[in-house]
Amino acid sequence: MSIPLEKLKWMYETMVKIRLYEETMVQVYMEGKNPVFNIGAGTVPGEMHLAAGQEPAAVGIGAHLRKEDTVTASHRPHHNAIAKGVDLNRMTAEIFGKETGLGKGKGGHMHLFDTDVKFSCGGIVAAGVPHAVGAALAAKMKGKDWVAVAFIGEGAANAGAFHESLNLAAVWKLPLIVVVEDNSYGISVPKAVSTAVPFNAERASAYGIAGFYVRNNDPVEMYRVSEDAVKRARLGEGPALIEIETYRYLGHFQGDPEVYRGIDEVPALREKDPIVRVKSLLVEEGVSQGELNAMETRARSAVDEAYQFARESAYPQPGAALEDVFDLAAQ
Amino acid sequence: MSIPLEKLKWMYETMVKIRLYEETMVQVYMEGKNPVFNIGAGTVPGEMHLAAGQEPAAVGIGAHLRKEDTVTASHRPHHNAIAKGVDLNRMTAEIFGKETGLGKGKGGHMHLFDTDVKFSCGGIVAAGVPHAVGAALAAKMKGKDWVAVAFIGEGAANAGAFHESLNLAAVWKLPLIVVVEDNSYGISVPKAVSTAVPFNAERASAYGIAGFYVRNNDPVEMYRVSEDAVKRARLGEGPALIEIETYRYLGHFQGDPEVYRGIDEVPALREKDPIVRVKSLLVEEGVSQGELNAMETRARSAVDEAYQFARESAYPQPGAALEDVFDLAAQ
């Protein structure tokens, strides 16, 4: 196996943390939404897009990233945020709408900004890709070897912003890597109904850049492919496009009736769970059960602490709604 | 030679007509702009984008089109309009801003709409491509074998609308043909500076459709490639992308200082003039000088008549500006 053991351990612990985070959110999101589901009610209101099952995309490339590298993500951002090292407490507080949140409660689950680790995301499909282009451009103009990674879904690859961004980054040879998380659906619309080619990776040739398709939601393969792409980007060799076949265990958002897929689909996907697969690899590599337990415990604690921090934090004062439209210190 | 002689003759006469039309416009546009050039002054005000040199794109595919087929074009539309059979008198009157114009003077040179032959164009780069997708969709839903052709420049192929439209047409297997007229520049920006691949035709594979590149501004090759694409579209086999290397003899718009290209460039292009080449072919095929003269005279007359019609037409009454925002007969 060509992955350094430390990296694989980091990937495992991070995947576990992501999974626990999302599974906890499934529960927390329902608080106050029973017996009658009301999207605006409860501890965590609004839309909630969870990424349980999609961890490999986040950790496979995340293992190669540094603090100075930029990540932009989509409406389904938690796994990407966690892998980038976003402050979990403040992220969770943001999702709870608390004043201790990353955005003082103004952004919410789809709009998480952590400037310390250069993470951002947003609710408009594909709109984060141009931002990553800009971060890559800034890195290049500053003469740094930083890279920018934009995560999008396979549905987003049909948006104009995807095309424009890849062309621009290719023309300017920017250190941009676009990761397409192919979870088969854009809400209810299957990839085959929305996308003219089976693999978005094939579209890389439209920009003269390298394209990769990672099958089977495989974190190790994602790690390998990303290693190459990140290395080349740091060396100034331009952008890459990586698509990964991944699995969305939950609905598009919480509350999704999922009328568009068969009842057997998710159980079959869960059979092939990537976390289980990485765990076996670690066991094969001789990692002890004790160490595995310690990793899982650390992950669990981090998640628990984050939710507790969020719960215990205060809501912002109503008047805060009027602040932060403009930076008043400016000029 | 695999082109039926009648088609070649039509192409020749149409190319001559286009060339004469554009060359006449070069003169007419300057009326009232001397000694001081003022874009808003004179017989024909506003921006003026001419297509002298780009005739092959228009006639090579135009030879395969019927009245029921749709054509959408760009800010540089005259050649495409003429090849589609747009009423030349009313088109010219529109460009003069006269009430007899296609749009009663409201549209102007960049906004020509002739519903009789299903031609339209517009001033926003790449925006006509989705309209052609819609026409192709309508044809399909109505069970007709009509096709829709969208003409754009090579610069437009970097706009999001291009990508979205080709994907949508490919997914729905619509009878759409996108023709990219590669005249090397988007205003002042060379293709190599704006486009990550040397040939946009290569981008066809991003949509699983056929892509062609026609070299040397060759009308005959354009005819051949289009024949295939149009035939397949009529048969329901889906879209195609054709790019043609073509030449823009004039500035981006009239008045363009052309600081971005060398003084020798255009003369060298004119050496390879496609009209001259088609004329030689006709001579080779035994078409007499008399017949060629007759064709040229017909073209000249049509152009002269159109300009005269436009000149003699009246300007709209100012109050007409308030009409046609809504169709009042509606509902």
Added chain:
Amino acid sequence: MSTVVHRRLLTGNKAMAEAIAQEMERDENVFVMGEDVGAYGGIFGSAEGLHQRFGAERVRDTPISETAFIGAAIGAAAEGMRPIVELMFVDFFGVCMDQIYNHMAKIHYMSGGNVKLPMVLMTAVGGGYSDAAQHSQTLYATFAHMPGLKVVAPATPYDLKGMMVSAIRDDNPVIFMFHKTLQGLGWMDQLDYSVGHVPEEEYTVPLGKANVVREGKDVTIVGIQMTMHHAVEAANQLAVEGIEAEVIDLRSLVPLDKETILNSVRKTHRLLVVDEDYRSYGMTAEIAAIVAEEALYDLEAPILRLAVPDVPIPYSRPLEQAIVPGVKEIREAVEQLVRH
């Protein structure tokens, strides 16, 4: 309805979908396109049941390519089809505004009236459930500012059906804004007024007519969609205090029925305009300006405006509640107006 009638209660979304279904039966050129309008029936139920009934040819799920498919609706409409195209949230307008604004709105004019675009763009507006800055806007004025589009925003199931029928039959492009919370969906706030009597047979409600939903002599309140419902509730509370507010449901931003507004102000001499959109350069300004131009001397108090105070819509519940005008703010504003 003052006589006893059989009340056929439908939610807002079912009323809309019924209108579309009936028009699809009536005219084979009518079809629907958009993200998740197929099996899913539209995220806010606007296309509920249509896919099952009319199939995938006439109810088309699209890729996430708003420029392409809204532009395709324009192209198809120019060919005589009558597309209904959904922009899932109005907030996404920015990825496709060129098609909406430079083409859908202008082609009829630029063609000197020769090209007709009989199409409806339906889109969900509104907040109130913590969907944050990119999914909670109404953007009424953004669309109403630019000429060439009819822009309507019905507030009741009855109007949703009747105005949808009118929109589909109109030969002009229509922006049909439906408010998420007024769709009567099972997973959102349950409001009485998101369910209402809807006749089964087809009927039309004209586009461009405001509706006096409550008569009163002391003050005129102009609202639209949620703010209209809030205004009615506020008016009912104010009646207890002896203040009789007249409430106007604008229903249509373009055309704007200024006569109904002016007539009311000439009667009540006081005006409050309430909007869920941003305050500046918005709907409240336009209505205030019209009155300041045409009924200035009828006013016995300065005009008041309530709207989102020029901030993006915040996510956190207490913040969002602080900036979207509700019943309380309306009541207080009216009290201030009549005290004048």
Added chain:
Amino acid sequence: MSTVVHRRLLTGNKAMAEAIAQEMERDENVFVMGEDVGAYGGIFGSAEGLHQRFGAERVRDTPISETAFIGAAIGAAAEGMRPIVELMFVDFFGVCMDQIYNHMAKIHYMSGGNVKLPMVLMTAVGGGYSDAAQHSQTLYATFAHMPGLKVVAPATPYDLKGMMVSAIRDDNPVIFMFHKTLQGLGWMDQLDYSVGHVPEEEYTVPLGKANVVREGKDVTIVGIQMTMHHAVEAANQLAVEGIEAEVIDLRSLVPLDKETILNSVRKTHRLLVVDEDYRSYGMTAEIAAIVAEEALYDLEAPILRLAVPDVPIPYSRPLEQAIVPGVKEIREAVEQLVRH
């Protein structure tokens, strides 16, 4: 300028380009991106000479991909760069409004003030030379309606330079609208006021302050860019008739300097607002509404508004001239106001 000074005359475009050049010298994070801003110097000369002076790394020609390169400016600004990005014509906003409106305008707010986007989006506005419906708009209100952006529209070479310097140094995103006809370009109408005194050294003109460009006691005319210049001309003509109009150059739509307007109306008691943008839901409405709210009792005549009468901009010269308000319409409106 009442004392004799050396007048250093520059056109509008050279004033802008000088501001950019000086800021690029001062701060290496400032750079320029856009279509044809390189060798061409910007279609309307906004970047004249910059490419030659600073090279292709800092003055970047882009593909025709407004979403990508405006979005890239956002991403670069978030990293501490200070991009100036050009949208060639404001009319093209629809292909990239999502980046402008959902991101550039909102990220500072959504991040709770943590992310700063020190960027300038400069864009050409205005018609008057038969560039037709898709190339002649001003769209002032479209941008001003939505919170989170400073929106400025200077009208003189002096302000173009001073406000560009302010815009570049501002840590907030700024929409910088320059009027084509006020650039003083050799190939357009030659207007006296498109050339003016511009000091060589750097200076700032604050964003958000209106300017009383002509004092008067009888009526207040609020204009912006071309309509302000028309208003001054109309005022000079009216002075011959004994009518003294006060003319306010709005200069900035957001922030809006309502005090200057209110103070003037409190003095003149009459208000005319003139706009080159569409009338309904526009700038004229907002100004009228503010006055109707805050200075109603100071008005001695109904407010008048002049703007494009809710039609797309027609191509033909007599049609365009009929719908864009000019000196004559302003004079007539003022005469009507004072007769009141």
